[in-house]
Amino acid sequence: MKYDCKDLGQAPIGKDRILWADDRMPVLRSIRERFQKEKPLGGIRIGACLHVTTETANLMRTLKAGGAETALCASNPLSTQDDVAASLVADFSIPVFAQHGEDHKTYYQHINAVLDYEPQITMDDGADLVSTLHSSRAEVLENVFGGTEETTTGVIRLRSMQKEGVLKYPIIAVNDAQTKHMFDNRYGTGQSTIDGILRACNILLAGTTVVVAGYGWCGRGVANRAKGMGANVVILEVDPIKALEAVMDGFRVMPSMDAAEIGDVFITLTGNIAVIRQEHFERMKDGAIVANSGHFNVEIDIEALEKIAVKKKKIRTDVDQYTLPSGKRINLLGEGRLINLAAAEGHPASVMDMSFANQALACEYLVGNHGSLKQEVISVPDRIDREIANLKLTAMNYKIDLLTDQQARYLASWDQGT
Ligand code: ADE
Numbered sequence: 001m002k003y004d005c006k007d008l009g010q011a012p013i014g015k016d017r018i019l020w021a022d023d024r025m026p027v028l029r030s031i032r033e034r035f036q037k038e039k040p041l042g043g044i045r046i047g048a049c050l051h052v053t054t055e056t057a058n059l060m061r062t063l064k065a066g067g068a069e070t071a072l073c074a075s076n077p078l079s080t081q082d083d084v085a086a087s088l089v090a091d092f093s094i095p096v097f098a099q100h101g102e103d104h105k106t107y108y109q110h111i112n113a114v115l116d117y118e119p120q121i122t123m124d125d126g127a128d129l130v131s132t133l134h135s136s137r138a139e140v141l142e143n144v145f146g147g148t149e150e151t152t153t154g155v156i157r158l159r160s161m162q163k164e165g166v167l168k169y170p171i172i173a174v175n176d177a178q179t180k181h182m183f184d185n186r187y188g189t190g191q192s193t194i195d196g197i198l199r200a201c202n203i204l205l206a207g208t209t210v211v212v213a214g215y216g217w218c219g220r221g222v223a224n225r226a227k228g229m230g231a232n233v234v235i236l237e238v239d240p241i242k243a244l245e246a247v248m249d250g251f252r253v254m255p256s257m258d259a260a261e262i263g264d265v266f267i268t269l270t271g272n273i274a275v276i277r278q279e280h281f282e283r284m285k286d287g288a289i290v291a292n293s294g295h296f297n298v299e300i301d302i303e304a305l306e307k308i309a310v311k312k313k314k315i316r317t318d319v320d321q322y323t324l325p326s327g328k329r330i331n332l333l334g335e336g337r338l339i340n341l342a343a344a345e346g347h348p349a350s351v352m353d354m355s356f357a358n359q360a361l362a363c364e365y366l367v368g369n370h371g372s373l374k375q376e377v378i379s380v381p382d383r384i385d386r387e388i389a390n391l392k393l394t395a396m397n398y399k400i401d402l403l404t405d406q407q408a409r410y411l412a413s414w415d416q417g418t
Contacts, residue, residue: 004097004110005085014057014087021054024349026395027357027388028062035066040364042067045143047119049111049129050150051079051341052098055352057087060094062360071117073110074098075125075150076295078334079341108132115140121366122147122171123359126295127154134166146366146373147171148359152185152216153271153295158377170373172362174355177380179388181217184355188347190221192340193267193293194229200318200333200343201289203265206230211263213256214270215242218293222267223251234259236275256280265289267339268299278304281322281330291333293340300336318343357388 022029035041046068050056056072063070072094074080080098088094095117097110111129115137122144124130130147133140146169149155155175161167175181194205210231212223223233223246235251236259237243243253256275259266260283268275271294278301284290292299306312309322309330318339320332334342346352361384366373393400403411410416 001089001093001095002097002113003089003095004099004113005089006082006099008086008090010083011086011090014054014081014083014085015091017054017081018057018061018084018087021349021352022058022061025055025058025353025356027353027391028058028360030391030395031357031360032058032062032065035062035360035364039067041367044068044121044363044367045117045119046070046121046123046363047114047117047129048072048123049075049114050123050125051075051346052085052088052096053079053081053341053346053352054084055346055349055356057084057092058349059356059359060088061092062356063363064092064094066360066364068121068363069117071095071114071119072098073114073129074102074107075128076337076341077102077104077107078337079346081345112137118143120145121363123150123363124148124154124171125150127157130154130161130171131157134161134168141168144169145370146363148174148362148366149377150180150355150359151175151295152181152218155377156271162376167375167377169375170366170378171376172366172380173377174358174362174380177358177385177388179354179385179392180358180380184347184351185217186221188221188351188355189218189269189293189340190225192344192347193218193222193269193291194225196293196318196339196342196344197265197267197289197291197333200291200316200339201331203289205265208232208264209234209262211236211259211266213266213268213275213299214272214294215239215246216269216271218269220249222269222293223249227251231265234263257283260284263288266291268292269294270299271295273298274301275299277301278308281305281308281324282326284328284330286328287331288328289331289333290336291339292336293338295338297336297338300332302332302336305330305332354388354392357391358384361388
């Protein structure tokens with residue numbers, strides 16, 4: 001079996017951590033048990049480009065239990081957990097091509113190594129696998145009959161491909177399932193972003209001014225968690241509806257140039273480019289902390305920071321301190337890569353449980369509907385979304401009511417008014 005990971009000697013630590021996460025992923029586990037019996041993915045080759053974490057390992061185990069042949073590479077150069085990569089290879093015989101801290105060239109070599117397996121289904125997080133496949137490995141497209149996409153940024157990229165008429169096979173937008181974005185993006189990113197910042201800097205959030213750029217599901221999550229820890233939270237938005245929502249949720253909303261002067265910690269989660277730029281750095285307070293939790297490292301204009309700084313020092317493992325000509329110091333976390341995975345472990349297992357249950361069931365759906373889906377970005381069927389919510393509630397020991405017959409009839413009617 002081919003693979004490229006750092007050190008197989010780390011496998012025992014990785015295995016323990018994978019099993020620890022598995023205990024917190026009851027929905028995925030129940031799917032794995034069913035897959036083991038029914039083999040719905042029998043013989044299907046799945047190429048996955050995901051953050052190589054303990055949670056992803058349990059997804060890979062589930063796909064394999066379903067009969068799939070899988071190969072995995074990283075969806076970010078800094079998010080790979082090397083012990084997990086080692087264990088997937090050594091304990092679960094799953095080929096992994098990922099090393100924490102790999103350079104740009106190796107990152108793409110690893111994506112290509114997964115494409116060499118000629119996947120029939122692609123599973124992506126950010127759409128780098130799909131865009132490489134379409135732009136430079138078109139010969140592999142022939143056998144691909146479906147794909148899944150995990151994250152907001154990836155879904156946006158895929159919709160652009162669809163609009164330009166270049167998307168060559170159906171891809172399920174797992175991100176858009178309610179049991180994914182309402183929980184993973186909000187509570188997962190909310191908690192893990194704060195976790196990453198605290199692990200990187202060990203600061204007290206209470207009493208600090210935290211500027212959150214972007215008030216989508218992820219931004220809302222981070223803003224609320226920071227507020228809960230006693231920070232004064234300021235929101236930056238370009239969308240008037242989201243800005244209004246932030247105002248009515250009780251946050252201060254202002255232009256980025258005003259926030260630059262008052263923020264202690266800046267966190268970008270917009271999915272857009274150059275959100276924090278030279279003019280912001282120059283206005284910031286001495287000691288300001290700048291982090292990104294959006295998918296790509298483009299939200300902070302690091303080039304501009306490098307250009308204006310007179311000195312750069314790695315002051316802690318995940319903190320680069322830049323000194324400006326004025327003597328002010330700006331602390332950039334995790335090289336501007338998504339901080340929850342660069343400095344922490346990503347979202348906790350119990351929320352990835354639902355995201356990855358969507359991934360596993362989306363694959364089963366692609367196989368079951370092979371040949372009948374359009375070459376476009378498609379939704380996770382509502383039936384699957386609801387099944388996952390029900391399984392999660394059951395696993396958490398919650399019961400809910402069912403509609404009475406009278407209520408169901410009422411909801412289906414139109415002629416009963418006041
Ligand atoms: N994205 C965010 N957190 C993650 C995790 N723990 N595993 C895989 N992908 C993630």
